[in-house]
Amino acid sequence: MIRSLIGTAILVLAVAVPANAAQPLTVSVNHAPSHFMPGMVAAYATITVTNPGRSPATGAVTVSDALPAGLTATAVAGEGWTCTGTTCQRSDALPARSSYPPIRVVVNVAADVPDRLVNTVTVNGASRTDVIPARDACPNGWAPEQTISYGRRDSGVRNPQRGDGCTMQDVVWNAEPFHGKADFLSTVDKAATEFRLKPWQRLAVLATAARSDVGTKPQADNSCDRRIAFTFDDGTSIYRPELLRVLRDKQVLGVFFDNGVRVEANPQWARFQAREGHVELNHTYSHVHMDQLTPEQNREEVLRNEKVLADAGAPLDFKGIRPPFGGSNPAVQKLLIELEYTYFLNRVNTSDWLPEMSAQAISDDIVRQLRPGVIIGMHDGPIDTPSGAATVQAVGMIIDKARELGYCFGVVDASGQVIADRYVSSGEPIPAVQSPVPYRIPLAFGTEEQIPHPWRPIR
The missing domain is CATH 1.10.390 (Neutral Protease; domain 2)
Structure with missing residues (x-):
């Protein structure tokens, strides 16, 4: 499992609280996933400053995170905090028995990270350590946060x-x-x-x-130490029913970063995905370049998409998002962290949005990049190109080849990493298209004549 207690890696926080503060502050830190494997991307620590006293705490507060060797910060933010590097400050009063909004420190883990990193956490003169395990006997396995279930039956x-x-x-x-x-x-x-x-x-x-029906009904063997996950952007598209059929036949779950503007047109697909056990996450409402918009505009895009998915019967499995076009400048990252989102930029992909890409070329490109724990990024019908059919065909090819190479399949969780899961079909029929599928015009690639029907333009 990806939550290990083998090896130690320690985050160090130095919290300076001025002498004139009405109450001493405390700080806590946790991390996700519970261990940081060598080469891991976008792991994170969450820092919370609390006033445990009976009266407000006043004065400037400075939180400094001295990351140990082997961890490199890629983003640091928290609502109401002003952060430079790994140091964050604020000066607003903190009411009694309450906490400031948390700070998230997103890090990449070095390939040669030591098995044991021991550093000191200092808070108002007191010292402690935060242990981040660095090795795991069951990598990318079943999360301890999950409950034990078999065949769509949950033990609690x-x-x-x-x-x-x-x-x-x-x-x-x-x-x-x-x-x-x-x-x-x-x-x-x-x-x-x-x-x-x-x-x-x-x-x-x-x-x-x-x-459960385990042991009586044939199921694909999905246990190994080389687990990977499929993710699909820009849905829901005209090709989604066929993709859902491939995934059901192969007994592989998918992670869908869907756009609300398309889900509104055909909510039956998102609703089916949720009942079938697939993971539903955010890709903004209208597939925008987030790094070209203001924070207010981006907030609206994210929150509007949350509502559309929930109204369709497919609420987010957790606050996870992939910014369209990979738009993730520091301002975007800050906003997403403040909204308590995990953002998924780490993936291997191919140019499956190009109309000329064949299924074989897509498959070969992905298979060449496979490694344990990898997140595969694909499009089963981009919002701004007529592609999709080749991608759906390639998915089946990738699954077969990956299994030949000893890989098995999972999903992603709120830690941003691949975890184990199993496909157990709902048995419901896969819905057909009901309304024209929205496409952004003008297209980025291809021509309007190549767009599969029915469709309607977004301008």
Whole structure:
């Protein structure tokens, strides 16, 4: 699992509070994911300054994050904070028993990050450490924040974790393929014993496993230590039903960064995606260049898209966004952090938005870039080009080739990394198109004659 307790990496915070402050302030720091693997992109620490006293705290507050060797800050921000480098300041009073909005420090992890980094956190003269594990025995596995579920049945029991980073779900699923129902139930029972579940937890997990169809219904083997994830931008498009069919046939979940202007036209697809278990995230309402807009305009684009998706029956699985065109200048990053979004810029992709790209070329390009933990960025029907058919065909080819190479599939979570999951179909029919699909005119590539029908222009 990606939450490990092996190795240590320590973040150091120096918090200076003026002597005339009415109350001493405290600071806390946590990080996501729970360990920072070598080469990881866009991991982050969250810093919270709190006034635990009974009267307001006044005076200037300075928070400085002295990152250890091996971590490089790429963005630092928090609502109401003024940040330069890894130092943030503010001077507004903090009411009693309350906290300032958190500061997020986004970092990249060096490929040669040491197994153990020990630094000191100093707060008003007191010292402590924040331990960030740097190694994991079950990388990109099942998150301990998840509950244990089998075949669309949820036990309500949180997924426990061993000291080496592996969770109970990792242990169970790493034992597949199961030789029938009895073998599966025996595996779950042994894992419940190993992880020392309480009696009521054990009963709930075993009952959930017994009611599921695992061990009786064929499922694709999806356990490995080389997990990757598919993401798709610009939807929902005319090609979405065929893509959903490919993913269902191959038993692979997708992560959809959809645009509200298109979801409004055909909300049935986003609604189906949510029921099918796919992950729904934000791509702005109208597919804008965020680095060309004001913070107020960008805020409106993000929040409007949230509402459209929720109204369609596909609320965001968590606050995750991929800025269109990769538009992520410092002002955009600051806004997204203040909105408590995780932004997904780290991906491998191909020029699948070009009409001349063939399915084979798309597949070959992606397969060449595969590595464990990678996030694949694709478009099953860009909003500003007529492409899409070749991408959908390529997805099936990529899945088959990736499995030949020993990869399995997952999704992304709020930490910005790939985690394990399993495809369990809802059994519902995949909806057909109901209304013309919006396209931005003029197109960036191709001609209007190449756009699949039905469609309508956005100008």
